[in-house]
Amino acid sequence: MRGDGNEDLGLTASTGLDRRALLRGGALGGGLAMLQGLTPAWARTVSPGSLAEPLNGPEVALSIGHQMFTAGGKTAHAVTVNGSLPGPLIRLREGQTARLSVTNTLDEDTSIHWHGLLLPFQMDGVPGISFPGIRPRETFVYEFLVRQHGTYWYHSHSNMQEAIGLYGPLIIDPLTPDPVEYDREHVLVLSDWSALHPHQILDRLKKSPGYFNHQRTTLAGLIDGSDRMSLEERRRWGAMRMDPRDILDVNGTTYSYLINGHATDQNWTGLFRAGERVRLRIINASxxxxxxxRxxxxxxxxxxxxxxxxxxVETDEFQLSVAETYDVVVRPTEDRAFALVAEAIDRSGMAVATLAPRAGMRAxxxxxxxxxxLTMRDMGMGGMGAMDHSGMAGMDHGAMNHSPGAMRDPENAPAEMAVGVGVDMIAPDPVDRLxxxxLGLQDVDHRVLVYTDLVALTANRDQRAPSRSLEIHLTGNMERFMWGFDGRKFSELVEPIRFERNERVRVTLVNDTMMSHPIHLHGHFFELVTGGPRGRQPLKHTVNVAPGSKVTFDLTADAPGDWAFHCHLLMHMHAGMFNVVTVRPLEAEG
Structure with a gap:
């Protein structure tokens, strides 16, 4: 049974405010009225339940335009959908034919990609790959059969507009009864926001990859022990010219972290009644x-x-990489406020919202x-004996050559890899770390979700054994902020990854870098090879590949066309970690 219980809480689904009238009042500032003017009803500061004011399919009209947006005390230009950030909640139903018309009022091209949706590749929304893009003052109509249900999202694939506001949630209700029982739901869209334009951020990273990292180890940290590293460990990292705290390229030094467009001090609040089952649909749109x-x-x-x-599966904390979504059910029984905490993995900042029985409460x-x-395990030395996650103690470092030259040794590289200036490291012994x-949760005193905890609720459709295997290396040069697949950054000269239609392939991603990479394949789901119950491998469209590790998945290439395949860290994608997956033959050729 579902019900948002608004009447009992004395709340209505819509405030009735005229958003355009509010915006005519001037630039958006920190005032609540202005904030509410830019925020859709589902994401407003006090939300009775995220079912309020969705754009219900099958016919949906979207307009992409400019706004000013304030977070973290700084105001900057944003690209918004229907005048709001995040964009409006779109609600579709499995089995219907959706028509989503997108009008571009910008002075530059734009696009919308429907992240995680199974649709014809011409409707996927990637300029230059699946369609030309949406030019200024033009409208493009996306039309497709809705073939799935669940929590998804949408975002631009043009000019890094995704980083400045062009994103929003997309919920698809099932055609048959939902296997999840809940009484109320809230959608939580996590994101990052900077007054610095993403092109300026990328320019700084190319000039100095550690530009935003203010958490490096220090002499004071060595002396007082706060760095949790010995002098010998520091010496070894220094000899490799690598930083054990190079975890996020851009972090809380420039980003304000947001939940539903709200910084922590704006206290976004989702309401509940004690004893209710509350479904939280959590989307990392950063x-x-x-x-x-947690x-x-x-x-x-x-x-x-x-x-x-x-x-x-019950847990107390989980990691949400960029572009992943998780649905959780909670059942608060106490009459108190709870903190919804999204903490950056490098601990440089967090977004905190509130789950509460009444408005005005703050957790x-x-x-x-x-x-x-980071440890040697994050450098791809995970199989070289037992590792101490607190450092490098117990290893015979004298017997190992950790110089950058040795890590780039072409003799260690697979035949398909281009070893050149774009590769500064080859993981010597990467292991499956699913x-x-x-990172950072190894020693917490509560339960932590890992990928191997995930088991598909229903049996996988295609249980054929893979007919071939494919290995793809995630490569980079951190000094020059260059990223790619198999040592090549994306260009017109890079060969696409080719699959025969309906081919069953086992793909292994090998991360030869010290950074996490959330890898996303458009138009398909793949089955993570976790060692779990046969035929119940969890389906994913995005998987986080930990530093120095490998991830294996089984793919049925059943969607003909050309599809984007990339790291979902936006700057990594733009710096080259992108390719095209082509599945042939097409319908007309079959």
Whole structure:
């Protein structure tokens, strides 16, 4: 049974405010009225339930334009959908034919990609790959059959507009009864915001990759022990000219972290009644930020990942990489406020919202936890004996050559890799880390979700054994901020990744870098090879590949066309970690 209980709480689904009238009053500032003017009803400061004021399909009209937006005390230009940031909640139903008309009022091209949706490739929304883009003052109509249900989102694939506001949630209700029972739901869109334009951010990263990292180890940290590294460990990292705290390229030094467009001090609040089952649909729509999500004092039951139903599994915290979505159900029984905490994985900042029985309550935000340190395991040495996650103790470092030259040795590279200036490291012994707790959560004293906890609720459709295997290396040069696949950054000269239609392929992603990479394949779901129950591998459209690790998935290439395949860290994609997956023959050729 579902019901938002608005009447009992004395709340209405819409405030009735005229958004355009509010915006005519001047530039958006910190005032609540102005904030509410830019925010759609589902994301407003007090939300009875995220079912308020969605754009219901099958006919949806969207307009992309300019606004000014304020967060973290700074106001800057934003690209918005229907005058709001995040964009409006779109609600479709499985089985209907959706028509989404997108009008571009900008002076530059734009686009919308429907992240995670199974649709004809011409409707996927990637300029230069699946369609030309939407030119200024033109309208493009996306039309497709809705073939799935779950929690998804949409965002621009043009000119880094995604980083300055062009994103929003997309919920698809099932045609048959939902396997998840809940009484109320809230949509939580996590994001990062900077007054610095993304092109300026990328320019700084290319000139100095550590530009935004203010959390490096220091002499004072060595002396007082706060860096949690010995002098010998520091010496070894220095000899490799690598930084054990190079975790996020851009972080809380420039970003304000947001939940539903609200910074922590704006206290976005979702309401509940004690004893209700509350479904939280959590979407990481950020440009460059990976979050660890928790609700202190309230267990979460994970019921879906990337929109696909999974066997319920209870946990206390999980990592949400860029572009991933998770659905959880919580059941608060106490008459108090709970903190919804999205903490950046490098601990440089967090977004905190409130889950409360009444408006006006605020949950206490927990303090930031200590900055984690990378280890030799994050350099692809995971199989070289047992590792101490607190450092490099116990290893015979004298027997290993960790110089950058040795890490780039072409003799260590696979035959398909182009070893040149775009590769500064080759992981010597990468291992599957899907069953490991994510970075910084290895030693917390509560339950942490890992990928191997995920089991598909229903059997996988295609249980054929793969007919071939494919290995793809995630490569980069951190000094020059160059990223790519197999040592090549994307250009017209890069060969696409080719699959025969309906071919079953086992793909292994090998991360030869010290950075996490959320890898996303358009138009398909793949099955993570987790070692779990046969035929119940979890379906994903995005997977976080931990530093120095490898991830294997099985793919049925059943969607003909040309599809984007890329790292979903926006700056990594723009710096070259992008390619095209082509599936042939097309319908007309079949």
């Amino acid at each position: 440009a460059m930020s990976i979050f660890n999500f 609700i202190p004092g309230l267990p979460m039951t994970v019921v879906a990942a990337d929109g696909c139903d999974v066997r319920p 206490e935000a927990p303090p930031l936890r200590p900055v984690p340190n 069953g490991e707790r994510p």
